[in-house]
Amino acid sequence: MTENEIAAGGSPLGKEKSAIKINKVRKVFTRNDEEIEAIKEVNLDIKEGEFVSVVGPSGCGKSTFLHIVGGFIDKTSGEVIVNGKEVNKPGPDRGMMFQESTLYPWLKVDRNVAWGLEVQKLPKKEIKERVEYFLKLVGLWEFKNNLPSELSGGMKQRVSLAKVLAFNPEVLLMDEPFGALDSQTREMMQAELQRIWSESRKSVLFVTHDIEEAVFLSDYVVVLSKRPSTVKEVIKIDLPRPREISIRKSYDFVDYRNKIWDLLHEEQNVKQLRGV
Protein backbone atom coordinates (compact mmCIF):
# COMPACT_ATOMS: atom_id res chain seq x y z
CA MET A 1 0.00 0.00 0.00
CA THR A 2 2.64 2.48 1.04
CA GLU A 3 4.92 1.81 -1.89
CA ASN A 4 2.06 2.18 -4.30
CA GLU A 5 0.94 5.37 -2.71
CA ILE A 6 4.32 6.96 -3.07
CA ALA A 7 4.70 5.65 -6.59
CA ALA A 8 1.23 6.86 -7.52
CA GLY A 9 1.92 10.26 -6.09
CA GLY A 10 5.02 10.48 -8.16
CA SER A 11 8.00 12.55 -7.33
CA PRO A 12 7.78 16.33 -7.32
CA LEU A 13 10.95 16.35 -9.36
CA GLY A 14 9.59 14.04 -11.96
CA LYS A 15 12.41 11.60 -11.32
CA GLU A 16 11.34 8.05 -10.83
CA LYS A 17 14.60 6.51 -9.72
CA SER A 18 14.56 5.07 -6.21
CA ALA A 19 17.10 6.48 -3.81
CA ILE A 20 16.11 4.32 -0.87
CA LYS A 21 13.95 1.25 -1.14
CA ILE A 22 12.89 -0.55 2.00
CA ASN A 23 11.41 -4.01 1.52
CA LYS A 24 9.69 -5.75 4.42
CA VAL A 25 12.23 -4.69 7.01
CA ARG A 26 11.69 -6.30 10.40
CA LYS A 27 13.75 -5.93 13.54
CA VAL A 28 13.68 -8.01 16.70
CA PHE A 29 16.10 -7.18 19.49
CA THR A 30 17.21 -9.97 21.77
CA ARG A 31 18.28 -8.98 25.23
CA ASN A 32 18.78 -11.52 28.03
CA ASP A 33 16.83 -14.15 26.11
CA GLU A 34 13.92 -11.75 25.82
CA GLU A 35 12.76 -10.79 22.38
CA ILE A 36 11.64 -7.24 21.72
CA GLU A 37 10.02 -6.72 18.34
CA ALA A 38 10.84 -3.11 17.50
CA ILE A 39 9.81 -3.07 13.84
CA LYS A 40 7.16 -5.43 12.54
CA GLU A 41 7.27 -4.54 8.89
CA VAL A 42 8.21 -1.38 7.06
CA ASN A 43 8.05 -0.83 3.31
CA LEU A 44 9.04 2.45 1.73
CA ASP A 45 10.22 3.74 -1.58
CA ILE A 46 11.95 7.09 -1.55
CA LYS A 47 12.69 8.55 -4.96
CA GLU A 48 15.81 10.50 -5.73
CA GLY A 49 15.69 14.04 -4.40
CA GLU A 50 12.70 13.49 -2.15
CA PHE A 51 12.40 14.73 1.39
CA VAL A 52 10.60 12.13 3.48
CA SER A 53 9.87 12.48 7.18
CA VAL A 54 9.05 9.72 9.61
CA VAL A 55 6.89 10.45 12.64
CA GLY A 56 5.58 8.07 15.25
CA PRO A 57 5.03 7.62 18.97
CA SER A 58 8.24 7.71 20.97
CA GLY A 59 9.85 4.31 21.35
CA CYS A 60 8.13 2.98 18.22
CA GLY A 61 11.41 2.24 16.47
CA LYS A 62 12.23 5.37 14.48
CA SER A 63 15.87 5.50 15.51
CA THR A 64 16.16 1.76 15.04
CA PHE A 65 14.78 2.12 11.53
CA LEU A 66 17.27 4.85 10.65
CA HIS A 67 20.14 2.83 12.12
CA ILE A 68 19.15 -0.07 9.87
CA VAL A 69 19.09 2.13 6.77
CA GLY A 70 22.46 3.53 7.84
CA GLY A 71 23.76 -0.02 8.13
CA PHE A 72 24.79 0.39 11.75
CA ILE A 73 22.67 -2.46 13.09
CA ASP A 74 21.53 -5.68 11.44
CA LYS A 75 17.94 -6.15 10.44
CA THR A 76 16.16 -9.36 11.33
CA SER A 77 14.79 -9.70 7.79
CA GLY A 78 14.00 -7.67 4.70
CA GLU A 79 16.20 -5.57 2.49
CA VAL A 80 17.44 -2.01 2.20
CA ILE A 81 18.44 -0.86 -1.25
CA VAL A 82 20.22 2.47 -1.66
CA ASN A 83 20.87 3.73 -5.17
CA GLY A 84 20.27 0.28 -6.56
CA LYS A 85 22.62 -1.57 -4.21
CA GLU A 86 21.63 -3.62 -1.21
CA VAL A 87 23.30 -2.27 1.91
CA ASN A 88 24.11 -3.91 5.22
CA LYS A 89 27.08 -1.87 6.40
CA PRO A 90 27.62 1.83 6.99
CA GLY A 91 28.96 3.78 4.06
CA PRO A 92 29.82 7.33 3.10
CA ASP A 93 26.96 7.36 0.57
CA ARG A 94 24.54 7.70 3.50
CA GLY A 95 25.41 10.55 5.85
CA MET A 96 23.88 10.02 9.26
CA MET A 97 23.11 12.64 11.83
CA PHE A 98 22.47 10.86 15.11
CA GLN A 99 19.94 11.82 17.75
CA GLU A 100 22.74 12.41 20.25
CA SER A 101 25.90 14.36 19.61
CA THR A 102 28.68 12.33 18.09
CA LEU A 103 31.21 15.16 18.07
CA TYR A 104 34.56 13.98 19.36
CA PRO A 105 35.28 15.72 22.67
CA TRP A 106 39.03 15.79 22.02
CA LEU A 107 38.72 17.77 18.78
CA LYS A 108 37.90 21.42 18.34
CA VAL A 109 34.77 22.29 16.44
CA ASP A 110 36.48 22.89 13.08
CA ARG A 111 38.49 19.66 13.32
CA ASN A 112 35.30 17.79 14.12
CA VAL A 113 33.68 19.11 10.96
CA ALA A 114 36.82 18.31 8.98
CA TRP A 115 37.13 14.75 10.32
CA GLY A 116 35.17 12.89 7.67
CA LEU A 117 36.70 14.99 4.90
CA GLU A 118 40.18 14.08 6.12
CA VAL A 119 39.23 10.42 6.17
CA GLN A 120 38.06 10.80 2.58
CA LYS A 121 41.44 12.40 1.80
CA LEU A 122 40.07 15.54 0.22
CA PRO A 123 42.58 18.25 -0.68
CA LYS A 124 43.50 20.40 2.32
CA LYS A 125 42.28 23.57 0.66
CA GLU A 126 38.87 22.14 -0.11
CA ILE A 127 38.50 20.84 3.44
CA LYS A 128 39.24 24.31 4.76
CA GLU A 129 36.75 25.94 2.44
CA ARG A 130 33.99 23.48 3.22
CA VAL A 131 34.51 23.71 6.96
CA GLU A 132 34.33 27.48 6.83
CA TYR A 133 31.31 27.52 4.54
CA PHE A 134 29.23 25.13 6.61
CA LEU A 135 30.23 26.48 10.00
CA LYS A 136 29.20 29.92 8.77
CA LEU A 137 25.99 28.44 7.46
CA VAL A 138 25.01 27.15 10.90
CA GLY A 139 26.22 30.40 12.46
CA LEU A 140 29.04 28.90 14.52
CA TRP A 141 32.15 30.05 12.68
CA GLU A 142 33.29 32.08 15.68
CA PHE A 143 33.26 28.90 17.73
CA LYS A 144 35.59 27.01 15.42
CA ASN A 145 38.32 26.87 18.06
CA ASN A 146 36.06 25.75 20.89
CA LEU A 147 35.71 22.25 22.23
CA PRO A 148 32.31 20.56 21.94
CA SER A 149 32.09 20.53 25.74
CA GLU A 150 32.05 24.32 25.62
CA LEU A 151 28.90 24.41 23.47
CA SER A 152 25.24 24.10 24.41
CA GLY A 153 23.22 21.10 23.25
CA GLY A 154 21.65 23.09 20.44
CA MET A 155 25.00 24.40 19.25
CA LYS A 156 26.40 20.88 19.20
CA GLN A 157 23.53 19.79 16.99
CA ARG A 158 24.24 22.65 14.62
CA VAL A 159 27.89 21.60 14.42
CA SER A 160 26.76 18.02 13.75
CA LEU A 161 24.58 19.36 10.96
CA ALA A 162 27.52 21.27 9.50
CA LYS A 163 29.59 18.11 9.76
CA VAL A 164 27.17 15.92 7.85
CA LEU A 165 26.45 18.61 5.24
CA ALA A 166 30.15 19.26 4.68
CA PHE A 167 30.57 15.54 4.14
CA ASN A 168 28.14 15.87 1.23
CA PRO A 169 26.65 12.35 1.09
CA GLU A 170 24.14 11.36 -1.58
CA VAL A 171 21.54 10.47 1.01
CA LEU A 172 20.96 12.23 4.32
CA LEU A 173 19.62 10.30 7.30
CA MET A 174 18.64 12.58 10.15
CA ASP A 175 17.41 11.50 13.58
CA GLU A 176 15.56 14.35 15.29
CA PRO A 177 18.32 16.77 14.37
CA PHE A 178 16.59 19.85 15.74
CA GLY A 179 15.16 18.25 18.86
CA ALA A 180 17.34 20.19 21.30
CA LEU A 181 16.93 23.61 19.71
CA ASP A 182 14.74 26.42 20.98
CA SER A 183 11.77 27.06 18.74
CA GLN A 184 13.22 30.14 17.05
CA THR A 185 16.54 28.55 16.17
CA ARG A 186 14.67 25.48 15.11
CA GLU A 187 12.53 27.39 12.62
CA MET A 188 15.60 29.07 11.27
CA MET A 189 17.40 25.74 10.87
CA GLN A 190 14.35 24.24 9.17
CA ALA A 191 14.28 27.06 6.65
CA GLU A 192 18.04 26.63 6.11
CA LEU A 193 17.70 22.89 5.65
CA GLN A 194 14.91 23.43 3.11
CA ARG A 195 17.10 25.83 1.19
CA ILE A 196 20.13 23.52 1.24
CA TRP A 197 17.99 20.58 0.24
CA SER A 198 16.35 22.40 -2.65
CA GLU A 199 19.74 23.50 -3.94
CA SER A 200 21.48 20.15 -3.57
CA ARG A 201 18.48 17.94 -4.34
CA LYS A 202 19.61 15.30 -1.93
CA SER A 203 17.35 12.50 -0.82
CA VAL A 204 16.55 12.95 2.84
CA LEU A 205 15.09 10.54 5.36
CA PHE A 206 14.20 12.65 8.34
CA VAL A 207 12.95 11.43 11.72
CA THR A 208 11.15 13.88 13.97
CA HIS A 209 8.53 14.02 16.68
CA ASP A 210 7.54 17.54 15.62
CA ILE A 211 4.54 17.31 13.29
CA GLU A 212 4.84 20.87 12.00
CA GLU A 213 8.48 20.33 11.20
CA ALA A 214 7.59 17.22 9.23
CA VAL A 215 4.86 18.99 7.25
CA PHE A 216 6.98 22.07 6.62
CA LEU A 217 9.98 20.18 5.25
CA SER A 218 8.60 17.11 3.57
CA ASP A 219 7.29 15.80 0.30
CA TYR A 220 5.91 12.84 2.21
CA VAL A 221 5.27 12.19 5.87
CA VAL A 222 5.37 8.57 6.96
CA VAL A 223 3.33 7.89 10.10
CA LEU A 224 4.45 4.84 12.01
CA SER A 225 2.24 2.88 14.37
CA LYS A 226 3.26 2.21 17.92
CA ARG A 227 5.82 -0.53 18.57
CA PRO A 228 6.18 -3.02 16.92
CA SER A 229 5.94 -0.48 14.16
CA THR A 230 4.33 -0.70 10.78
CA VAL A 231 3.65 2.10 8.32
CA LYS A 232 0.27 3.41 9.35
CA GLU A 233 -0.06 5.95 6.60
CA VAL A 234 1.98 7.91 4.08
CA ILE A 235 0.77 11.44 3.52
CA LYS A 236 1.82 13.42 0.49
CA ILE A 237 2.39 17.04 1.41
CA ASP A 238 1.17 19.02 -1.58
CA LEU A 239 2.31 22.47 -0.59
CA PRO A 240 4.12 24.75 -3.03
CA ARG A 241 7.86 25.26 -2.66
CA PRO A 242 9.81 27.15 -1.60
CA ARG A 243 7.82 27.29 1.61
CA GLU A 244 7.92 30.43 3.70
CA ILE A 245 7.74 30.30 7.46
CA SER A 246 4.31 31.90 7.21
CA ILE A 247 2.99 28.82 5.42
CA ARG A 248 2.39 27.39 8.88
CA LYS A 249 -0.63 29.61 9.16
CA SER A 250 -2.17 28.51 5.87
CA TYR A 251 -5.32 26.44 5.84
CA ASP A 252 -3.70 23.58 3.93
CA PHE A 253 -0.78 23.40 6.32
CA VAL A 254 -3.00 23.26 9.36
CA ASP A 255 -5.10 20.62 7.65
CA TYR A 256 -2.09 18.37 7.15
CA ARG A 257 -0.95 19.02 10.66
CA ASN A 258 -4.31 18.04 12.12
CA LYS A 259 -4.55 14.94 10.03
CA ILE A 260 -1.18 13.67 11.26
CA TRP A 261 -2.00 14.73 14.79
CA ASP A 262 -5.16 12.60 14.69
CA LEU A 263 -3.24 9.62 13.34
CA LEU A 264 -0.64 9.87 16.10
CA HIS A 265 -3.24 10.24 18.80
CA GLU A 266 -5.15 7.19 17.65
CA GLU A 267 -1.92 5.36 18.33
CA GLN A 268 -1.50 6.85 21.72
CA ASN A 269 -5.08 6.07 22.75
CA VAL A 270 -4.64 2.46 21.82
CA LYS A 271 -1.53 2.50 23.96
CA GLN A 272 -3.35 3.97 26.92
CA LEU A 273 -6.24 1.54 26.64
CA ARG A 274 -3.84 -1.35 26.81
CA GLY A 275 -2.17 0.20 29.79
CA VAL A 276 1.28 -0.03 28.18
Place this chain on the structure above:
Amino acid sequence: MQNNSKKWFVLTSIGEILFFLLLWQVLSITSWFPTYVSSPVEIFSRIGEMFADGSIYPHVGISLYRTILGFLLVVLIGTVLGMLAGFFKPIGNFFDPLISFFNPIPKIALLPVFLVWFGVTDVTRILIIFTSAFFPCFIATLDGVRNINKLYLWSAENMGASKFKMLWRIILPAALPKIFDGWRVALALTFVMMFSSEMIGTSTGHGLGFMILNADSYGRVDIVLAGVFIIALLGFIFDRLLILLRNRVLWWSER
Protein backbone atom coordinates in the same frame (compact mmCIF):
# COMPACT_ATOMS: atom_id res chain seq x y z
CA MET B 1 42.08 32.98 42.27
CA GLN B 2 42.90 29.55 40.90
CA ASN B 3 46.61 30.23 41.31
CA ASN B 4 46.01 31.17 44.90
CA SER B 5 44.13 28.00 45.76
CA LYS B 6 46.95 25.99 44.18
CA LYS B 7 49.53 27.81 46.31
CA TRP B 8 47.37 27.19 49.35
CA PHE B 9 47.20 23.50 48.52
CA VAL B 10 50.99 23.22 48.23
CA LEU B 11 51.50 25.10 51.48
CA THR B 12 49.07 22.94 53.44
CA SER B 13 50.63 19.80 51.97
CA ILE B 14 54.10 20.83 53.10
CA GLY B 15 52.71 21.88 56.48
CA GLU B 16 51.06 18.50 56.90
CA ILE B 17 54.26 16.62 56.20
CA LEU B 18 56.33 18.86 58.47
CA PHE B 19 53.84 18.46 61.28
CA PHE B 20 53.93 14.69 60.91
CA LEU B 21 57.75 14.58 60.92
CA LEU B 22 57.92 16.91 63.92
CA LEU B 23 55.48 14.72 65.84
CA TRP B 24 57.57 11.66 65.00
CA GLN B 25 60.75 13.40 66.13
CA VAL B 26 59.15 14.43 69.43
CA LEU B 27 57.83 10.92 70.04
CA SER B 28 61.31 9.53 69.37
CA ILE B 29 63.04 11.96 71.70
CA THR B 30 60.56 11.35 74.50
CA SER B 31 61.03 7.62 73.91
CA TRP B 32 57.38 7.03 73.14
CA PHE B 33 58.67 5.18 70.09
CA PRO B 34 60.90 2.17 70.70
CA THR B 35 64.55 3.03 70.18
CA TYR B 36 64.92 0.71 67.18
CA VAL B 37 62.61 3.03 65.18
CA SER B 38 64.95 5.73 63.98
CA SER B 39 63.95 9.35 64.33
CA PRO B 40 63.48 11.58 61.26
CA VAL B 41 66.72 13.44 62.07
CA GLU B 42 68.67 10.19 62.00
CA ILE B 43 67.02 9.05 58.79
CA PHE B 44 67.59 12.33 57.01
CA SER B 45 71.18 12.62 58.11
CA ARG B 46 71.71 9.08 56.79
CA ILE B 47 70.15 10.08 53.47
CA GLY B 48 72.32 13.19 53.42
CA GLU B 49 75.46 11.12 53.93
CA MET B 50 74.50 8.64 51.25
CA PHE B 51 74.06 11.39 48.72
CA ALA B 52 77.16 13.26 49.90
CA ASP B 53 79.50 10.29 49.52
CA GLY B 54 77.63 9.19 46.39
CA SER B 55 77.09 5.66 47.69
CA ILE B 56 73.33 5.85 47.00
CA TYR B 57 73.59 6.56 43.28
CA PRO B 58 74.33 3.02 42.06
CA HIS B 59 71.38 1.77 44.14
CA VAL B 60 69.03 4.39 42.75
CA GLY B 61 70.36 3.96 39.23
CA ILE B 62 69.90 0.21 38.94
CA SER B 63 66.53 0.23 40.70
CA LEU B 64 65.20 3.02 38.51
CA TYR B 65 66.45 1.22 35.44
CA ARG B 66 64.49 -1.93 36.41
CA THR B 67 61.40 0.03 37.40
CA ILE B 68 61.26 2.19 34.30
CA LEU B 69 62.02 -0.63 31.90
CA GLY B 70 59.32 -2.72 33.58
CA PHE B 71 56.87 0.14 33.41
CA LEU B 72 57.57 0.92 29.75
CA LEU B 73 57.07 -2.73 28.83
CA VAL B 74 53.78 -2.72 30.70
CA VAL B 75 52.63 0.46 28.98
CA LEU B 76 53.60 -0.80 25.56
CA ILE B 77 52.36 -4.38 25.74
CA GLY B 78 49.50 -3.85 28.20
CA THR B 79 48.02 -0.93 26.30
CA VAL B 80 48.33 -2.41 22.82
CA LEU B 81 46.94 -5.79 23.87
CA GLY B 82 44.19 -4.11 25.88
CA MET B 83 43.14 -2.04 22.87
CA LEU B 84 43.11 -5.01 20.54
CA ALA B 85 41.22 -7.13 23.05
CA GLY B 86 38.69 -4.34 23.60
CA PHE B 87 38.14 -3.64 19.92
CA PHE B 88 38.20 -7.12 18.37
CA LYS B 89 35.63 -9.32 20.08
CA PRO B 90 37.36 -12.69 19.42
CA ILE B 91 40.61 -11.41 20.91
CA GLY B 92 38.69 -10.09 23.92
CA ASN B 93 36.89 -13.40 24.34
CA PHE B 94 40.23 -15.17 24.20
CA PHE B 95 41.73 -13.00 26.93
CA ASP B 96 38.76 -12.75 29.30
CA PRO B 97 39.13 -16.17 31.02
CA LEU B 98 42.93 -15.93 31.01
CA ILE B 99 42.76 -12.61 32.84
CA SER B 100 40.34 -13.98 35.43
CA PHE B 101 42.69 -16.88 36.01
CA PHE B 102 46.05 -15.12 36.12
CA ASN B 103 45.14 -11.77 37.66
CA PRO B 104 44.51 -13.08 41.22
CA ILE B 105 47.82 -14.98 41.32
CA PRO B 106 50.34 -13.21 43.55
CA LYS B 107 53.06 -12.82 40.92
CA ILE B 108 55.80 -12.96 43.53
CA ALA B 109 54.81 -16.60 44.02
CA LEU B 110 56.12 -17.25 40.52
CA LEU B 111 59.58 -16.16 41.64
CA PRO B 112 60.96 -19.68 42.07
CA VAL B 113 59.83 -20.56 38.56
CA PHE B 114 61.42 -17.48 37.03
CA LEU B 115 64.57 -18.11 39.04
CA VAL B 116 64.91 -21.59 37.62
CA TRP B 117 64.39 -20.29 34.11
CA PHE B 118 66.39 -17.10 34.19
CA GLY B 119 68.55 -17.25 37.30
CA VAL B 120 69.48 -14.23 39.41
CA THR B 121 69.24 -11.81 36.52
CA ASP B 122 67.38 -8.67 35.52
CA VAL B 123 65.17 -10.83 33.32
CA THR B 124 63.76 -12.44 36.44
CA ARG B 125 63.38 -9.12 38.25
CA ILE B 126 61.73 -7.36 35.35
CA LEU B 127 59.44 -10.31 34.71
CA ILE B 128 58.19 -10.07 38.28
CA ILE B 129 57.62 -6.33 37.85
CA PHE B 130 55.99 -6.80 34.47
CA THR B 131 53.63 -9.62 35.41
CA SER B 132 52.39 -7.66 38.42
CA ALA B 133 51.84 -4.29 36.76
CA PHE B 134 50.57 -5.66 33.44
CA PHE B 135 47.08 -6.53 34.66
CA PRO B 136 45.87 -3.16 35.93
CA CYS B 137 47.09 -1.57 32.70
CA PHE B 138 45.56 -4.22 30.46
CA ILE B 139 42.23 -4.31 32.32
CA ALA B 140 41.84 -0.53 32.43
CA THR B 141 42.56 -0.28 28.71
CA LEU B 142 40.17 -3.10 27.86
CA ASP B 143 37.47 -1.48 29.98
CA GLY B 144 38.09 1.92 28.48
CA VAL B 145 37.82 0.61 24.94
CA ARG B 146 34.74 -1.50 25.64
CA ASN B 147 32.91 1.42 27.20
CA ILE B 148 33.45 3.86 24.36
CA ASN B 149 30.30 5.58 23.20
CA LYS B 150 29.40 3.36 20.27
CA LEU B 151 28.07 6.34 18.34
CA TYR B 152 31.68 7.60 18.06
CA LEU B 153 32.53 4.42 16.22
CA TRP B 154 29.37 4.43 14.13
CA SER B 155 29.98 7.99 13.10
CA ALA B 156 33.56 7.17 12.08
CA GLU B 157 32.42 4.10 10.16
CA ASN B 158 29.80 6.23 8.48
CA MET B 159 32.52 8.47 7.09
CA GLY B 160 34.39 5.52 5.67
CA ALA B 161 37.13 5.20 8.30
CA SER B 162 39.14 1.97 8.25
CA LYS B 163 39.44 -0.22 11.33
CA PHE B 164 43.02 0.91 11.77
CA LYS B 165 42.07 4.57 11.59
CA MET B 166 39.30 4.01 14.11
CA LEU B 167 41.67 2.28 16.51
CA TRP B 168 44.20 5.05 16.26
CA ARG B 169 42.07 8.18 15.85
CA ILE B 170 38.91 7.34 17.82
CA ILE B 171 39.45 4.50 20.23
CA LEU B 172 42.82 5.61 21.55
CA PRO B 173 41.82 9.19 22.39
CA ALA B 174 38.39 8.15 23.67
CA ALA B 175 39.83 5.51 25.98
CA LEU B 176 42.89 7.49 27.00
CA PRO B 177 41.49 8.93 30.26
CA LYS B 178 40.79 5.38 31.43
CA ILE B 179 44.14 4.16 30.12
CA PHE B 180 45.98 6.81 32.11
CA ASP B 181 44.22 5.60 35.27
CA GLY B 182 45.57 2.12 34.52
CA TRP B 183 49.07 3.47 33.92
CA ARG B 184 48.99 5.23 37.26
CA VAL B 185 48.10 2.07 39.16
CA ALA B 186 50.73 0.19 37.17
CA LEU B 187 53.39 2.76 37.96
CA ALA B 188 52.87 2.45 41.71
CA LEU B 189 52.96 -1.33 41.38
CA THR B 190 56.25 -1.28 39.48
CA PHE B 191 57.85 0.50 42.44
CA VAL B 192 56.36 -1.97 44.90
CA MET B 193 57.49 -4.92 42.82
CA MET B 194 60.93 -3.44 42.22
CA PHE B 195 61.54 -3.86 45.94
CA SER B 196 60.19 -7.42 45.96
CA SER B 197 62.12 -8.42 42.86
CA GLU B 198 65.39 -7.42 44.50
CA MET B 199 64.80 -9.96 47.25
CA ILE B 200 66.51 -12.52 45.05
CA GLY B 201 69.85 -10.88 45.82
CA THR B 202 72.38 -9.54 43.40
CA SER B 203 75.92 -10.10 42.23
CA THR B 204 76.75 -6.39 42.08
CA GLY B 205 75.37 -5.54 45.51
CA HIS B 206 73.24 -2.70 44.14
CA GLY B 207 69.55 -1.83 44.16
CA LEU B 208 67.40 -0.02 46.69
CA GLY B 209 65.46 -3.15 47.60
CA PHE B 210 68.68 -5.06 48.07
CA MET B 211 70.14 -2.22 50.13
CA ILE B 212 67.12 -2.28 52.44
CA LEU B 213 67.13 -6.06 52.92
CA ASN B 214 70.87 -6.03 53.46
CA ALA B 215 70.64 -3.26 56.08
CA ASP B 216 67.85 -5.15 57.78
CA SER B 217 70.06 -8.19 58.22
CA TYR B 218 72.56 -5.97 60.06
CA GLY B 219 69.82 -4.40 62.13
CA ARG B 220 70.36 -0.93 60.61
CA VAL B 221 66.83 0.41 60.82
CA ASP B 222 68.00 3.93 59.92
CA ILE B 223 69.27 2.70 56.53
CA VAL B 224 66.12 0.62 56.03
CA LEU B 225 63.93 3.66 56.60
CA ALA B 226 66.22 5.86 54.53
CA GLY B 227 65.80 3.40 51.64
CA VAL B 228 62.04 3.31 52.12
CA PHE B 229 61.95 7.08 52.07
CA ILE B 230 63.97 7.25 48.85
CA ILE B 231 61.64 4.75 47.15
CA ALA B 232 58.66 6.80 48.28
CA LEU B 233 60.27 9.97 46.96
CA LEU B 234 61.03 8.41 43.58
CA GLY B 235 57.49 7.03 43.38
CA PHE B 236 56.12 10.46 44.22
CA ILE B 237 58.21 12.18 41.55
CA PHE B 238 57.22 9.72 38.83
CA ASP B 239 53.56 9.83 39.81
CA ARG B 240 53.64 13.63 39.50
CA LEU B 241 55.40 13.38 36.14
CA LEU B 242 52.71 11.01 34.90
CA ILE B 243 49.98 13.38 36.05
CA LEU B 244 51.75 16.24 34.31
CA LEU B 245 51.86 14.19 31.12
CA ARG B 246 48.21 13.30 31.54
CA ASN B 247 47.15 16.91 31.86
CA ARG B 248 49.20 17.75 28.79
CA VAL B 249 47.80 14.99 26.62
CA LEU B 250 44.24 15.11 27.94
CA TRP B 251 43.97 18.89 27.90
CA TRP B 252 40.47 18.54 26.45
CA SER B 253 39.16 16.35 29.23
CA GLU B 254 37.31 17.87 32.15
CA ARG B 255 38.88 16.80 35.38
